[in-house]
Amino acid sequence: MSATLPTGLAPASPAPRAAARGLAHAGRIAVALLVADLRQRTRSLRFWGVALAISIAAWWCLPPVNASYMIVAIGDHHRGFYSSAWVGMVLAMMSLLWSLIGFYLVRGTVQRDFDTRVWQLLGTTSMRRSAYLLAKWASHLAVMGGLVGATLAVGLVAQWVRAEDRHVDLWELVKPSLFITLPTLSVSAAFAIWFDVIPLLRRTAGNIAFFVVWVTLLSTSAVGSGHDKQAHVADAAPVLEQQPWRSDLAAMQTMQWSLEHQIARQIPDRTLRDGFCVGCGSITAPPARFLWTTWEVAPAVLWGRMLWLAGALAGVLLAVPLLDWAAARAAVPATSDGARTPRPLRWLQAVLRPLQGTSRGVLVAAEVFLVLRMRPLWWWAAWLPLWGVQLFGPRHAVALAMLGGWMLLIDAFSRTGLRDHEHRTVELVATAPRAQRRLLAARATMLVGLAWVAIAPGMLHEAFAHPALAASACVMAASLALWGLAAATLTRSSRPFELVFLIVAYATSQGLPWLDASARGHAVTLAHLAGIALAAVILAASLRADPRGMR
Amino acid sequence: MTKTCLPAWLVLDDVSFAYGRGPAVNRSRNLTLGPGIVGLLGPNGAGKSTLMRMLATLARPCSGRILWRGTDIARAPDVLRATLGYLPQDFGVYPALSAREFLTFLAAVKGLAGAATAERVDECLAQVGLVEVADRALAGYSGGMRQRVGIAQALLNDPQLLVVDEPTVGLDPAERVRFRHLLTELAGERLVLLSTHIVSDVEASAAALVILQAGRIVFNGTPQALIDAARGRAWDWTIAPAQLAAARKAFVVSQSMHRGADVQLRVLGARPPGAGAVPAEPSLEDAYTDLLARAAAPSQPMPEAVA
Numbered sequence: 001m002s003a004t005l006p007t008g009l010a011p012a013s014p015a016p017r018a019a020a021r022g023l024a025h026a027g028r029i030a031v032a033l034l035v036a037d038l039r040q041r042t043r044s045l046r047f048w049g050v051a052l053a054i055s056i057a058a059w060w061c062l063p064p065v066n067a068s069y070m071i072v073a074i075g076d077h078h079r080g081f082y083s084s085a086w087v088g089m090v091l092a093m094m095s096l097l098w099s100l101i102g103f104y105l106v107r108g109t110v111q112r113d114f115d116t117r118v119w120q121l122l123g124t125t126s127m128r129r130s131a132y133l134l135a136k137w138a139s140h141l142a143v144m145g146g147l148v149g150a151t152l153a154v155g156l157v158a159q160w161v162r163a164e165d166r167h168v169d170l171w172e173l174v175k176p177s178l179f180i181t182l183p184t185l186s187v188s189a190a191f192a193i194w195f196d197v198i199p200l201l202r203r204t205a206g207n208i209a210f211f212v213v214w215v216t217l218l219s220t221s222a223v224g225s226g227h228d229k230q231a232h233v234a235d236a237a238p239v240l241e242q243q244p245w246r247s248d249l250a251a252m253q254t255m256q257w258s259l260e261h262q263i264a265r266q267i268p269d270r271t272l273r274d275g276f277c278v279g280c281g282s283i284t285a286p287p288a289r290f291l292w293t294t295w296e297v298a299p300a301v302l303w304g305r306m307l308w309l310a311g312a313l314a315g316v317l318l319a320v321p322l323l324d325w326a327a328a329r330a331a332v333p334a335t336s337d338g339a340r341t342p343r344p345l346r347w348l349q350a351v352l353r354p355l356q357g358t359s360r361g362v363l364v365a366a367e368v369f370l371v372l373r374m375r376p377l378w379w380w381a382a383w384l385p386l387w388g389v390q391l392f393g394p395r396h397a398v399a400l401a402m403l404g405g406w407m408l409l410i411d412a413f414s415r416t417g418l419r420d421h422e423h424r425t426v427e428l429v430a431t432a433p434r435a436q437r438r439l440l441a442a443r444a445t446m447l448v449g450l451a452w453v454a455i456a457p458g459m460l461h462e463a464f465a466h467p468a469l470a471a472s473a474c475v476m477a478a479s480l481a482l483w484g485l486a487a488a489t490l491t492r493s494s495r496p497f498e499l500v501f502l503i504v505a506y507a508t509s510q511g512l513p514w515l516d517a518s519a520r521g522h523a524v525t526l527a528h529l530a531g532i533a534l535a536a537v538i539l540a541a542s543l544r545a546d547p548r549g550m551r
Numbered sequence: 552m553t554k555t556c557l558p559a560w561l562v563l564d565d566v567s568f569a570y571g572r573g574p575a576v577n578r579s580r581n582l583t584l585g586p587g588i589v590g591l592l593g594p595n596g597a598g599k600s601t602l603m604r605m606l607a608t609l610a611r612p613c614s615g616r617i618l619w620r621g622t623d624i625a626r627a628p629d630v631l632r633a634t635l636g637y638l639p640q641d642f643g644v645y646p647a648l649s650a651r652e653f654l655t656f657l658a659a660v661k662g663l664a665g666a667a668t669a670e671r672v673d674e675c676l677a678q679v680g681l682v683e684v685a686d687r688a689l690a691g692y693s694g695g696m697r698q699r700v701g702i703a704q705a706l707l708n709d710p711q712l713l714v715v716d717e718p719t720v721g722l723d724p725a726e727r728v729r730f731r732h733l734l735t736e737l738a739g740e741r742l743v744l745l746s747t748h749i750v751s752d753v754e755a756s757a758a759a760l761v762i763l764q765a766g767r768i769v770f771n772g773t774p775q776a777l778i779d780a781a782r783g784r785a786w787d788w789t790i791a792p793a794q795l796a797a798a799r800k801a802f803v804v805s806q807s808m809h810r811g812a813d814v815q816l817r818v819l820g821a822r823p824p825g826a827g828a829v830p831a832e833p834s835l836e837d838a839y840t841d842l843l844a845r846a847a848a849p850s851q852p853m854p855e856a857v858a
Contacts, residue, residue, distance in 0.1 A: 366645075
C-alpha cells in the first residue's frame, strides 16, 4: 500500500538533503571558527589599543569650524555642515587608510593556527577548507568592521558636539561606510588571507609587499578622481542615472562624482575644478560650508561596489586549494625562520673574531650572526648596487640608496626585540643574572652598527664634502635602529614599526625630509636626536618592567 | 617514618601563587631542601610547573618567601640566577647558530668570563654527547638533540641549583637512561630538582620526593618512606574481564593485566578488595597512586612524611 504526497510536500531526494546537511555543517563550523577567532582577537590589548587610536583619529577627522586644518575638503577649504550624511561621508573617505591599518592588525591568524599547531587539530576534522578560510575572512572583516563602527560612534558624538546640524539620521551616517568602506575592507581581509597562506609573504616581506600594493591602489584611485566639467550644469536627479557604476577600490571616483554633482549649485565652479582632497592639512582661508544631508547614489553604483565584495570573496575561495600545502610548509620548520639552511659566513666569523674576547663581544657577534646567517643570496646581492650608488651617485640618489639599505634591514630592526619570544628562548635567557640588560645592550649595539654599515659608503662619500650630512645620516641610522628595538619591546609585534617605517620611507621618497640624508637643515637631525632619547627611555623602562614576574 | 634531613639550601616558607585574581594554584606551606636529587611528582595541573617557575625566578610568589641560602629570591633574584641552571619544559633554540655557538652565546648571557667559556662549553657538550655535531647548525638537530642542548645550557655555569622540568619528554629510551645517569653524576654537591609525572624517572635517580596535588605538598620524604607507607595496602587480585569495570569503579586500581582468560589487578586499599586477593609488595608507582587517592579523600589517613 502506498500513499502519494502532494508535490509540494514530497520529501527532498537524498542527494540535495545531504548537500543541505553538509552546507549546514560547514556553516556551523564557520560560525564556531569565527566566534573563537573573534574572542581570541578582541581579548588582546593590541585590539583595544588600535580601536582607541582609530577613534581618536576619527575625532581628529572632524575638526571644529575654527580649526586651521581640514581632513576632507572640496577645493581648498569647503566642507559640508556636520550632518549625519557628511560625517558618514568623511569617515567613509578614510576607508583606504582603515584598510591599510586593518590589514596590519588582522593578518596572521591563519599563520597563528599553523604556529600554535591548532591547525593539526582543525585540519584532521571533517571541516571544509573553504569554511575555514571564509570564517577567517569574515573574522578579519568583523574586526575591521568593529573599528569602523567605533569611528561611526565617534562621528555621532562629533556631530552632536560640533552642533552644526544635530539631526541624527543613522541610515545616512552608516550608508557610506556600508557601501564604500565595507567593500574596501573586504579586499584587505582577502589580502590578509593570501599573505598568510603564501609562505614568502607571511612575515616582513609580506608587510612590505602589502604596502606596495596599497600605495598602488591609492595612486590608481587618485589618478582616476578627476574633475567632471559638466558637473556645474548638472541637476542631481536626472544625472544620477548617468553615474558610472564602476569604481576604484576606495570609491574615490564615485565620491568625487557625487560631490561634484550634488553641490554644484552651492559652491563656485572654480572650487569644484580644484577637486577634493583627503588628508588636506592646513587651510589658507576660513572654512566655507555647504549642505550635505544625503548621499545620492544610483543603485547600479551600489551593485558596482558589491562587485568588490564578491571579488574579495572569490579571492578567498581561490586560496582554498593552497591551504593544506601552506600548512605543510609551515609545519616543517621548528622556528619562524623557516627551513632555510643557515650560511656559515666564515668571512664574518673572521671579521668578528676580535670581538669575541669578552662576554659582551660574544653577545654582539652572536646577534650579528643571528641577523645575517639566514639571509638569501638576493639579499646579499642587493647591497652591490646600493653601495655602488652610495659611493658614486648624485646626492639625492645617495640618500635614496641609504634608504634602500635601511629597507633591507627592516626586519632586523623590527624583529630583534622579539627574538626570544619568536624562538621560545625567553626562559633560557631570563634565568641568567642581569641578562635582559646585557642582551639589550648587545642588540642595540648590533642594530646601530648594522644601520651604520648599511650607509657606510654613502657616509664616506659625504664625509669630506658635507660632514654635517654624514653626521645627520649617522643620527638617522641610530634613531631607526633604536626605534625598531623600542617599538618591538613596547608592542610585542614587528608590524607597528614596519608600517610606520614604510610610510616614512614612502614619504621620504616623495620629497619629505624625514629619512632624507641629503636634506639640509638641522630640524630633522634634532627630531631624530629627540627620537633616540625617547627610544632610550622606552628601552630603559622595559628593563624595569616586570610583566611576567621577572626582574 | 624517615624525614629528609638536609642542610637548608632552599627553603619555601608559606609560599602561594595565583594567576591574576584567580584562586591560588600553589600553596606550598613549608619545604626545606639540601643537596641531592629531589623528584617533584604530581598529576597534571598539580602546580609543578608553577612551583618550578617560581624557583627559577620566572614568577614571583603572591605570598610567602623562597629563600636560597638565606636570600629571598623575589627580592634579589640575581643571587640565585648566578648559580641556577634551568631546563624549561618547552624551549626553543636559534636555528642559525651551531650548538657550540649557541652555548657560547648563552654562556655570555649568563655572564661567564671569556677565557674559560670555550673550555666549559666543550665540557658541557661532552657531558651530553654532542661533541661530534657541535658545529652543525641547530636547524638540523632532532628533538632529542635539542633537548640535550637544553641540558648542556643548564650546566654551563656549573649550577648549585639545577631545575629540570619534564626533562625526558621527547627522549628515546636510550637517551632517557643516559640522562638519568647524567643526573646521578651531577647530583654530588648540588641540589637537582627534577619535575616529572613519570614515576620511573624519579625512582631511578631521586633521593627525596616532593609530591604535589592540587597546589599542595602532600608528601615530602624519601621514596622508601613512600613505599613503606603503602606497605600492606597493595593487593593482587585476579578477576573475570566482565568484573573489570565494576572493580575499577569500586577500588583504586594501579595496574591491570590480562592473564589468559582472566585479568590481574593491582588494587590499593586498607582491606583486600575481595576473595582471592593476595598481599603484594608495592612499587613506587603503587605508593604514589595510593597517596594521591588518599589525598583526594580527606577522611583517609596520610603517611607521616607529609609536609
